[in-house]
Amino acid sequence: MKRPQTIAMLSIHSSPLGVLGTRDTGGMSVYVRALARAMGRAGHRVDIFTLRRHADIPAMQALAPNVRLVTLDIGLKTPPPKRELHRYAADCVTAVESFRSQADGAYDLVHSHYWISGEVGRQLGVRWHRPHVITFHTLAAMKDRTGRGRPAAARRLAAESALVQDADALLVACAGEEENLVRHHGADPACIMQVPGGVDFERFRPLDGHRARRQWGFDAEDFIILSIGRLAPLKGQDRILEAVGRLEADAHLRLVFVGGDGPADPEQRRLERLAARAGLAKRITFTGSLPHSDLPALYAAADVFVQASHYESFGLVGLEALACGRPVVTSPVGIMATLGARSQPGCLLTDGSPAGLAAGITAVREQRQAWPPDAIRSAAKAFSWTQAADAALAAYRHVIRRHAAAGFKTLGVLPAAGAPAKPRSTSSV
Numbered sequence: 001m002k003r004p005q006t007i008a009m010l011s012i013h014s015s016p017l018g019v020l021g022t023r024d025t026g027g028m029s030v031y032v033r034a035l036a037r038a039m040g041r042a043g044h045r046v047d048i049f050t051l052r053r054h055a056d057i058p059a060m061q062a063l064a065p066n067v068r069l070v071t072l073d074i075g076l077k078t079p080p081p082k083r084e085l086h087r088y089a090a091d092c093v094t095a096v097e098s099f100r101s102q103a104d105g106a107y108d109l110v111h112s113h114y115w116i117s118g119e120v121g122r123q124l125g126v127r128w129h130r131p132h133v134i135t136f137h138t139l140a141a142m143k144d145r146t147g148r149g150r151p152a153a154a155r156r157l158a159a160e161s162a163l164v165q166d167a168d169a170l171l172v173a174c175a176g177e178e179e180n181l182v183r184h185h186g187a188d189p190a191c192i193m194q195v196p197g198g199v200d201f202e203r204f205r206p207l208d209g210h211r212a213r214r215q216w217g218f219d220a221e222d223f224i225i226l227s228i229g230r231l232a233p234l235k236g237q238d239r240i241l242e243a244v245g246r247l248e249a250d251a252h253l254r255l256v257f258v259g260g261d262g263p264a265d266p267e268q269r270r271l272e273r274l275a276a277r278a279g280l281a282k283r284i285t286f287t288g289s290l291p292h293s294d295l296p297a298l299y300a301a302a303d304v305f306v307q308a309s310h311y312e313s314f315g316l317v318g319l320e321a322l323a324c325g326r327p328v329v330t331s332p333v334g335i336m337a338t339l340g341a342r343s344q345p346g347c348l349l350t351d352g353s354p355a356g357l358a359a360g361i362t363a364v365r366e367q368r369q370a371w372p373p374d375a376i377r378s379a380a381k382a383f384s385w386t387q388a389a390d391a392a393l394a395a396y397r398h399v400i401r402r403h404a405a406a407g408f409k410t411l412g413v414l415p416a417a418g419a420p421a422k423p424r425s426t427s428s429v
């Protein structure tokens with residue numbers, strides 16, 4: 001085995017143990033947890049740092065062999081809202097450093113997830129003379145281009161630009177995000193490395209659909225259209241509703257939305273109003289967020305999985321559906337755009353419009369597009385978490401070598417909102 005690495009992974013705003021499918025917790029938490037676990041299994045050591053959200057959460061806990069979750073106490077009774085969190089970057093740095101010095105440990109590299117962690121990771125990298133890499137998971141510039149949801153704060157846009165120039169490497173989950181970084185942030189392609197997302201193939205596998213329908217109370221004759229994800233305008237659940245409204249009316253048509261914060265979630269209420277206006281209320285079920293352990297049976301119960309997002313930096317749910325042998329009708333985003341363009345079994349790429357999605361759903365329904373579940377599952381097989389961890393570790397080794405060869409950086413100052421990013425330091429890769 002190559003020399004084991006010791007990694008500080010930062011997931012400041014969202015705990016890898018958070019409730020999946022709620023407002024701030026989704027694919028990134030799955031990604032951080034699964035990547036760290038796979039690295040731990042391979043003998044590397046990973047400490048994941050997140051903000052402590054309740055006083056009764058332990059300061060440190062073992063998540064898996066060689067993987068620890070460290071919760072940072074920055075002296076606040078209640079954690080600040082996500083939009084305020086960037087103000088506490090220095091406090092987070094102090095808390096991480098205090099943990100490191102008490103444990104008398106050292107890290108080979110800092111890997112930040114999301115821009116808020118990036119501000120912390122950048123400072124830690126300089127302080128420890130270690131390389132800093134970042135996975136953004138979403139880019140504000142890309143979200144803003146969709147025109148969905150509230151525009152991003154200028155502070156975030158400026159910070160992401162600065163981090164693109166400053167980090168020792170930018171890790172992206174798929175090729176589309178690489179293009180986004182180059183086009184919208186002028187990233188140096190030599191600085192970008194791909195570390196895909198993955199699927200837990202033991203958990204997400206084809207199951208008996210009839211049994212799954214009974215378990216969830218669906219009729220055997222129902223045609224079930226499934227959507228899983230946080231409820232947000234960016235996710236395009238309204239486009240799925242509109243697509244269903246365009247399908248031939250049929251008492252057996254059912255649309256199931258999994259995810260969100262429950263009946264009081266403003267986005268759920270908005271979708272319910274849209275459904276009522278379109279006369280679809282009776283056909284739609286909102287389950288709220290459900291744990292991963294519940295999802296394989298839901299995928300099995302579905303006739304088709306629909307992803308209608310306006311933007312995804314990867315999109316784990318599409319892969320999970322494929323791993324469960326279910327066909328996916330998708331907008332051209334994230335990894336499903338890549339797989340769909342390659343005509344992988346089970347991926348039906350559309351333009352994401354309600355008409356396009358409706359045509360895709362109809363093609364599956366009329367069996368014009370039919371694939372055996374095993375063929376669909378094989379479309380996802382290149383995406384195991386072990387492979388993802390191998391890609392991350394290879395990127396780390398590369399960056400560590402380059403960083404050591406180039407010497408250390410000094411701590412620059414992030415530009416004020418709207419100001420141009422500082423030029424790349426000569427030691428950056």
Ligand code: UDP
Pocket residue numbers: 020021022025026027028030228229230258259260288289290291292295314315316317318320
């Ligand atoms: N998820 C879940 N329960 C829910 C909704 C979502 O477990 O109620 C999981 C889903 O299975 C996937 C992740 O949350 O693993 C969402 O990741 P994705 O990349 O699709 O979207 P993101 O949250 O990153 O926008």
